[in-house]
Amino acid sequence: MIALPLGILMFGSILLALLDGTRKRNGWIAVAILGCALIATMRLGWHIYDHGVQEMAVGGWDQGIGIVLRIDLVGIVFAVLCQLVLLSALTYEVIADVGARVFPALVLFMAVGLTGLTFTGDAFNFYVFFEISMISSYILVNYGESARQFRAAFVFITVNLLGSVLFLIGIAGIYHTTGFLDMVRIREQMPLVQENPAILTATIIFVAFSVKLGLFPFHFWLPTVYTGTRPAVAAILSGALANIGTYGLIRFGVDIFPRELEAASAVLIILGCASIVYGGVQAVSRHAPAEVLAYSAIGQVGYIMIALAFGGTVGLAAVILYSVLNSLNKTVLFLGISAHGWLATAAVAIGAFSVAGVPPVGGFFAKYALFDLAISEREPVLVMLIFVGSVISFVYMFQMYRRRIAIDTGPDAPPVSKQSLQAVSFTLAIGLIVIGLFPEPLIHVIQMAAASLTQGVAP
Amino acid sequence: MTLVFSLAIASLFAAGAYLMLKRDLIRLIAGMIMIGNAANLFIMASALRRGTAAILPHDGDDMADPLTQAMVLTAIVISFATAALALVVVYRVYTSHLSVDLGELSLAEEEQSELDEPRSEDIVETEIEEEVEAMIDEALAEVPT
Numbered sequence A: 001m002i003a004l005p006l007g008i009l010m011f012g013s014i015l016l017a018l019l020d021g022t023r024k025r026n027g028w029i030a031v032a033i034l035g036c037a038l039i040a041t042m043r044l045g046w047h048i049y050d051h052g053v054q055e056m057a058v059g060g061w062d063q064g065i066g067i068v069l070r071i072d073l074v075g076i077v078f079a080v081l082c083q084l085v086l087l088s089a090l091t092y093e094v095i096a097d098v099g100a101r102v103f104p105a106l107v108l109f110m111a112v113g114l115t116g117l118t119f120t121g122d123a124f125n126f127y128v129f130f131e132i133s134m135i136s137s138y139i140l141v142n143y144g145e146s147a148r149q150f151r152a153a154f155v156f157i158t159v160n161l162l163g164s165v166l167f168l169i170g171i172a173g174i175y176h177t178t179g180f181l182d183m184v185r186i187r188e189q190m191p192l193v194q195e196n197p198a199i200l201t202a203t204i205i206f207v208a209f210s211v212k213l214g215l216f217p218f219h220f221w222l223p224t225v226y227t228g229t230r231p232a233v234a235a236i237l238s239g240a241l242a243n244i245g246t247y248g249l250i251r252f253g254v255d256i257f258p259r260e261l262e263a264a265s266a267v268l269i270i271l272g273c274a275s276i277v278y279g280g281v282q283a284v285s286r287h288a289p290a291e292v293l294a295y296s297a298i299g300q301v302g303y304i305m306i307a308l309a310f311g312g313t314v315g316l317a318a319v320i321l322y323s324v325l326n327s328l329n330k331t332v333l334f335l336g337i338s339a340h341g342w343l344a345t346a347a348v349a350i351g352a353f354s355v356a357g358v359p360p361v362g363g364f365f366a367k368y369a370l371f372d373l374a375i376s377e378r379e380p381v382l383v384m385l386i387f388v389g390s391v392i393s394f395v396y397m398f399q400m401y402r403r404r405i406a407i408d409t410g411p412d413a414p415p416v417s418k419q420s421l422q423a424v425s426f427t428l429a430i431g432l433i434v435i436g437l438f439p440e441p442l443i444h445v446i447q448m449a450a451a452s453l454t455q456g457v458a459p
Numbered sequence B: 001m002t003l004v005f006s007l008a009i010a011s012l013f014a015a016g017a018y019l020m021l022k023r024d025l026i027r028l029i030a031g032m033i034m035i036g037n038a039a040n041l042f043i044m045a046s047a048l049r050r051g052t053a054a055i056l057p058h059d060g061d062d063m064a065d066p067l068t069q070a071m072v073l074t075a076i077v078i079s080f081a082t083a084a085l086a087l088v089v090v091y092r093v094y095t096s097h098l099s100v101d102l103g104e105l106s107l108a109e110e111e112q113s114e115l116d117e118p119r120s121e122d123i124v125e126t127e128i129e130e131e132v133e134a135m136i137d138e139a140l141a142e143v144p145t
Helices: A003-018 A024-051 A073-095 A103-119 A123-141 A147-178 A183-192 A195-213 A222-228 A231-256 A258-263 A265-284 A289-310 A312-338 A342-356 A363-376 A380-409 A419-437 A440-454 B002-020 B025-045 B066-097 B102-116 B120-142
Strands: A054-057 A068-071
Touching (some): A024 A073, A068 A103, A103 A123, A123 A147, A123 A231, A147 A222, A195 A258, A222 A289, A342 A419, B002 B025, B066 B102
């Protein structure tokens, strides 16, 4: 049962690699496979919700020898999120006609990588799945195949390859200092490790994941790439792939390096604040919608960092809730800005409200969780900063929306897209409103997940 | 042995980092490959131990760590694949820009971002300004003199 979603995706991606993805029928096959995997993952999630962490040693090896698949609630939340984002982007692109033979197969390969890294309990296996999703993203950025996409792909590959190498060095460091690759054993061994090597390893891993996330000093690649790629790919990068960064920071930071994370909380808060201010100010000054969203993504990462710096069950729940809603917002917006028509415009409006954190849209609860956290930690400066950041995000989202209306009603308005194409982002936007109206189930699951990680109830 | 390894890793990493600062894309990729190989060596160095092969250990003998070798093999394959992919992308950049110079690429990027600025922005601004002026005129007309 644990291996079922991974199995579906692996065989599906290999099957799709042999088929011609530009044909409509094959595109829909890919959507169906991803849908099946999503259902299987959700079923597995239900099982974990009832029975706690699931564990399995791969290949019939004994526990402690074979590579372990271990999945808890945090992992399943991120797996479902990534698959949902990939499914929407793939559906969008299939409706809009896929332009490259390999596109559906690559999306499925990325789903394999993202699902795998949330399922694994082995540090090196994490790296392997991480690279599977990164390599498919390297090729996906080229999608569209014009000079602009090649430039974006080059920047993306150079920076992220360096990030991956740093992560590999970090894993070698962990193996050297603890002698284990199984994450549970690493966690047991970590307190015995001397302080200096542990801090060095933790820093390397932090930098590696911050590059993926696009946190402030490591953000420089992000605008070029997000504006250069096709909208469906930008949605995949910001909605699904960036989750590697958050999930990795939770898995390695909170789980394996809690001591170092606590020591670095001041640094995280400073970087987070810088990210919020920098991303917000840059986003206000930009005109192209994709560029506004790219800088907005840099700003949103800052909130996640601040919540991570506070730590604890409440902080961790805020991190997960914020990254779930941020991914959904970005997917809605990237898919919405590229389609034209009233449905897509409505989706952009809902997504914009969600980024700004206006009730009754889901984003409100993400912002609310952060306010709650900052107030309960008695940090008036941060409360102010989060407030100012929200106001800035409202300003740039409103500007973006106004420009869109101006262009759509202007003299050279782009042609209206197919209804079904607009419906993809609109459906997700409705989902955001539903989350905003009935947030209890999601918040409950996320709080349980956070509690299981911080209080060591599970793994 | 540890010293030799650390010297080798340090020089590979330094050479790679130096090459990555060049403007030529091919050198940049070469630098990336060198840094990747420094990481591979680092994995090997993470468990340096002399011993017999792990496939058939004799009782009482020290066993060499087989795990690092498995890891480094996987890492080599991955870095090889990504290096090949990166070279393909450099080739595509070359065919579309007829240059492998970073300066030319950033020039092209700047031209593109100037093209992105939506034109209708100016129209909207002036429309709003005209509306506001008309409203002010109306309001002034209503004021009794």
